Structure formats: C-alpha cells, structure tokens
Amino acid sequence: MADDNLPNRTFTHPDVFTRGIAEGWADPRPDPRDLTADEWTQRIDEAWIPFTLVDGRPVNPREQTNIRYGRNLLGHWAEQKCADALVAAHDEHGHRRIVMIDRRDRAGWALPGGYVDPGETALDAAVRELREEAGLVLPMATWRVSPPLYVRDPRASCESWMVTKVARTDLGTYTTLPTLTPSDDAAQAAWIPADSYLALVTHLRAVHGGELFPAHRELLAAALS
Incomplete structure (x- = not known):
C-alpha cells in the first residue's frame, strides 16, 4: 500500500463515483485521459488560470498536493x-x-x-x-x-x-x-x-x-x- 504522504498517491473519494455522479456534480469518466483532445483544448483555452497537460493528465498550476492522481473529494477534472x-x-x-x-x-x-x-x-x-x-x-x-x-x-x-x-x-x-x-x-x-x-x-x-x-x-x- 502506498504511503498517504507521498506526492504520487492516487485517490478519488468513493462519493465522487456514487453520490457525485447521481447528483450531477461529478464527471462520470474515471480517468482524465478519457476526455477527448477537443475537450481538453476547450478547457485549457477557457481556464481562468492557465494549466498544462502531461501525458493527457492535468497539472495543478499553483500547488503540489499529496494526491498526484485522481480527484480527491472534487468531482471535476482540472479547473x-x-x-x-x-x-x-x-x-x-x-x-x-x-x-x-x-x-x-x-x-x-x-x-x-x-x-x-x-x-x-x-x-x-x-x-x-x-x-x-x-x-x-x-x-x-x-x-x-x-x-x-x-x-x-x-x-x-x-x-x-x-x-x-x-x-x-x-x-x-x-x-x-x-x-x-x-x-x-x-x-x-x-x-x-x-x-x-x-x-x-x-x-x-x-x-x-x-x-x-x-x-x-x-x-x-x-x-x-
């Protein structure tokens, strides 16, 4: 099991996949690479704070959290x-x-x-x-x-x-x-x-x-x- 304090930890709270999808505040796609290139282009173009993709995965533009992969307790990908x-x-x-x-x-x-x-x-x-x-x-x-x-x-x-x-x-x-x-x-x-x-x-x-x-x-x- 990975150490929770490592910056490469992978985690998305189970509520995102259940309650979040049912209530409409979570993207049902479990991996950011499931979004199309056009979707990512639009999100990057419309972002209030610029961010980049690395291997099809968004990178937080302001801080490194202890969860590198996944959405933690949020429902969306990127901003x-x-x-x-x-x-x-x-x-x-x-x-x-x-x-x-x-x-x-x-x-x-x-x-x-x-x-x-x-x-x-x-x-x-x-x-x-x-x-x-x-x-x-x-x-x-x-x-x-x-x-x-x-x-x-x-x-x-x-x-x-x-x-x-x-x-x-x-x-x-x-x-x-x-x-x-x-x-x-x-x-x-x-x-x-x-x-x-x-x-x-x-x-x-x-x-x-x-x-x-x-x-x-x-x-x-x-x-x-």
Missing part, C-alpha cells in the same frame, strides 16, 4: 470555476459585518458561493448563490469582481482544483441589517462581525461554536486585511 459573494455593511458605530452561511455539509462557515454554471458570468453566479443560500437580493448594489483566485481547498488534488472570483459590495451603514433566510446548501445565514479576520474567526468560535470553511481562510484573510 472548476466558482464565484463567491462578499457582502459587507456597517452599523452606526462603523463596525463591519459580512454575510456568511453555515454550510449544510458541516464543512464550516463560508461566503455564499458555488460553481459558475455554463453561460453565467462570475457575477451572475455570485448573485444567484447569495439569493439561493442567504435569501438576499440586492438589485441596487454596486459590485466589484476580483481577478481569478486559486482556492487552497483541502478537497483538491494535483488533477482537480478550484478557482474563484469574488464579487464584493458594501451596503453602507444600517441600523437594522437586511434579513437573511438560509436555504439550499446553507443551514444558517448570519451577519458576522468582521472588522478584521481575527474578529471574524473569534466570533464564529465564541458565538456559533463554528470554524471557518478551510477553502475560504486564505481568501478572507486577504479580503479583510
């Missing part, structure tokens, strides 16, 4: 485009809060977000996920969309990874913050104090007994600095 909504507001004392959801899969507290569907822009996807997961619709908001960001996601591998764009808006000062209604992938939705990254994670632990979603730690540390 998956995502979008996240970072919505801020301030109370009358100038303290910042941001919208966060407690993921239903118990992976932690995260920004509303998810996959960019075919034909969507990153902003379209972020606004949709904000509505679906937090019940928040902001027709008059002014958004800024970040450049592509590689996501350091513990579910990734050297052949399957996430790239996101963050859509940000600041709603200004509120005495009563807009109501949030969790649904879809969210068990809870809340306005979390976020004057700093430390304030955010401290509040999640002290008040909600929760942790920050690992894939959003680096992203939010940078965004809230």
Whole structure:
C-alpha cells in the first residue's frame, strides 16, 4: 500500500463515483485521459488560470498536493470555476459585518458561493448563490469582481482544483441589517462581525461554536486585511 504522504498517491473519494455522479456534480469518466483532445483544448483555452497537460493528465498550476492522481473529494477534472459573494455593511458605530452561511455539509462557515454554471458570468453566479443560500437580493448594489483566485481547498488534488472570483459590495451603514433566510446548501445565514479576520474567526468560535470553511481562510484573510 502506498504511503498517504507521498506526492504520487492516487485517490478519488468513493462519493465522487456514487453520490457525485447521481447528483450531477461529478464527471462520470474515471480517468482524465478519457476526455477527448477537443475537450481538453476547450478547457485549457477557457481556464481562468492557465494549466498544462502531461501525458493527457492535468497539472495543478499553483500547488503540489499529496494526491498526484485522481480527484480527491472534487468531482471535476482540472479547473472548476466558482464565484463567491462578499457582502459587507456597517452599523452606526462603523463596525463591519459580512454575510456568511453555515454550510449544510458541516464543512464550516463560508461566503455564499458555488460553481459558475455554463453561460453565467462570475457575477451572475455570485448573485444567484447569495439569493439561493442567504435569501438576499440586492438589485441596487454596486459590485466589484476580483481577478481569478486559486482556492487552497483541502478537497483538491494535483488533477482537480478550484478557482474563484469574488464579487464584493458594501451596503453602507444600517441600523437594522437586511434579513437573511438560509436555504439550499446553507443551514444558517448570519451577519458576522468582521472588522478584521481575527474578529471574524473569534466570533464564529465564541458565538456559533463554528470554524471557518478551510477553502475560504486564505481568501478572507486577504479580503479583510
């Protein structure tokens, strides 16, 4: 049996082949070499962060994980485009809060977000996920969309990874913050104090007994600095 710490480890979680395929979030093809040359050409051309193929297998452009072959806990081959909504507001004392959801899969507290569907822009996807997961619709908001960001996601591998764009808006000062209604992938939705990254994670632990979603730690540390 191969040592799990070796960088040439092969692993795809069994859920990818069962639940993932049944629910539609996983590619049913068990090997990246099952994709056609035209499919790979399209994926490389459309990638937000350039990547290469070696012997028909994609290579993670940003990091070497401990899983060289396979998809770990992700369903796709190579880059998956995502979008996240970072919505801020301030109370009358100038303290910042941001919208966060407690993921239903118990992976932690995260920004509303998810996959960019075919034909969507990153902003379209972020606004949709904000509505679906937090019940928040902001027709008059002014958004800024970040450049592509590689996501350091513990579910990734050297052949399957996430790239996101963050859509940000600041709603200004509120005495009563807009109501949030969790649904879809969210068990809870809340306005979390976020004057700093430390304030955010401290509040999640002290008040909600929760942790920050690992894939959003680096992203939010940078965004809230």
